[in-house]
Amino acid sequence: NAGVTQTPKFRVLKTGQSMTLLCAQDMNHEYMYWYRQDPGMGLRLIHYSVGEGTTAKGEVPDGYNVSRLKKQNFLLGLESAAPSQTSVYFCASSYSFASPQSSGANVLTFGAGSRLTVL
Amino acid sequence: GQQLNQSPQSMFIQEGEDVSMNCTSSSIFNTWLWYKQDPGEGPVLLIALYKAGELTSNGRLTAQFGITRKDSFLNISASIPSDVGIYFCAGNPYSGGYQKVTFGTGTKLQVIP
Numbered sequence: 001n002a003g004v005t006q007t008p009k010f011r012v013l014k015t016g017q018s019m020t021l022l023c024a025q026d027m028n029h030e031y032m033y034w035y036r037q038d039p040g041m042g043l044r045l046i047h048y049s050v051g052e053g054t055t056a057k058g059e060v061p062d063g064y065n066v067s068r069l070k071k072q073n074f075l076l077g078l079e080s081a082a083p084s085q086t087s088v089y090f091c092a093s094s095y096s097f098a099s100p101q102s103s104g105a106n107v108l109t110f111g112a113g114s115r116l117t118v119l
Numbered sequence: 120g121q122q123l124n125q126s127p128q129s130m131f132i133q134e135g136e137d138v139s140m141n142c143t144s145s146s147i148f149n150t151w152l153w154y155k156q157d158p159g160e161g162p163v164l165l166i167a168l169y170k171a172g173e174l175t176s177n178g179r180l181t182a183q184f185g186i187t188r189k190d191s192f193l194n195i196s197a198s199i200p201s202d203v204g205i206y207f208c209a210g211n212p213y214s215g216g217y218q219k220v221t222f223g224t225g226t227k228l229q230v231i232p
Contacts, residue, residue, distance in 0.1 A: 004161075031217065042123075042207065042222040043162070050218070058218070090161050094217050107152055108209070108217050110161035 002026050006091050006111035013081045013118045021076040021114050023091030031094045032074035033058070033108070034066060036087040043090065049074055081118045089114045125208055125223030132198055133231050140206060140226045141192040148210035151184050151191040152220075156205045165206075166193070198230050 004025045013019055023032065033048040045058030049068040063085060065077045074093075078085060091111040125142045132138055142151075150169055154162035166177050168184035168191060175182055181194045191210070195202055208223040 033217065040224060042224040043209075044222075045218065045220075048218045056218070092161075092217075107150075107164055107167050108220065109164070110154075112161045113159070 004091055004093055004109055004111035006089075006114050008114060009112065010115050011117070013078075013116065015082060015118060017081050018077070018079050019081065019116075020078075021089055021091075021116075023074045023076070023093075023111060024072055025074075025091075025093040025109070026072065027093060027109065028071070029093035029095055029109070030071075032068065033092045033094075034064070034074065034076045035090045035092065036060065037090060037113075038087050046076065046089075078116075081116075083118045085116065086118045087116060089116060123208055123210060123221055123223040125226055127226055128224070129227040129229070131229045131231060134198060134200060136198055138195040138198055138202070138228060139192060140208075141190060142208035142210070142223045143190045144210055144221070145189065146210070146212060146221075147188040148212055149188075150211040150213075150220075151182070152209040152211070153180075153182050153191070153193045154207045154209065156207065156225075158204070162207055195228075198228075200230050200232055203228060203230050 007022045034046040035043040044060050047066040049055045052071045055066045067075045090113050092108045094108050123142045123144050153165045156162045166182040171188045173184040179196045205225040205227050207225050209220050211220040
């Protein structure tokens with residue numbers, strides 16, 4: 001029962017390089033999200049998707065692109081990395097609605113994180 | 120973007136002590152969530168609250184959804200070393216997807232054996 005899996009776990013980039021973070025979930029969740037976590041800032045939403053083939057901007061979308069070609073996968077891309085994008089990135093997924101009867105199974109489920117350093 | 124006021128920012132407590140932390144917001148939420156993050160890991164859901172006034176327990180953890188729908192608290196009783204981590208609250212204004220959920224900045228808990 002894998003839940004949400006992120007790859008890679010660690011990556012070091014030089015300024016201007018590009019890369020893609022991959023998120024995969026096996027819970028048949030409709031919604032998927034990418035967050036970044038910075039010290040003292042909590043979790044901030046970058047982009048999200050409400051279904052296969054759809055994406056939308058979150059709170060801090062600049063410098064990132066996303067794609068959701070398959071329901072179970074959500075990719076986060078950095079076309080030209082900048083030092084300000086040094087952060088820990090978390091993918092999450094959820095169903096489209098909350099239900100108290102699900103005892104939390106339908107709320108946001110997070111991956112283990114991907115630590116990105118941009119030099 | 121909007122953020123929740125989560126306090127305290129950090130706590131040092133002795134093993135066996137009880138812990139209390141809270142979140143307040145200027146906005147009304149339909150769902151409150153409490154997560155714990157261990158070092159090097161992603162946040163893991165502890166308790167989900169769906170109704171104003173709701174009081175829910177999960178082992179030694181108890182959380183409440185404030186009557187005004189603008190606050191929530193989490194209590195940990197008889198703390199143990201494995202309670203160490205960062206605790207996040209999160210509020211969702213919808214009953215549906217979590218694209219508008221707001222996270223608190225976290226409470227870092229250290230337990231002294």
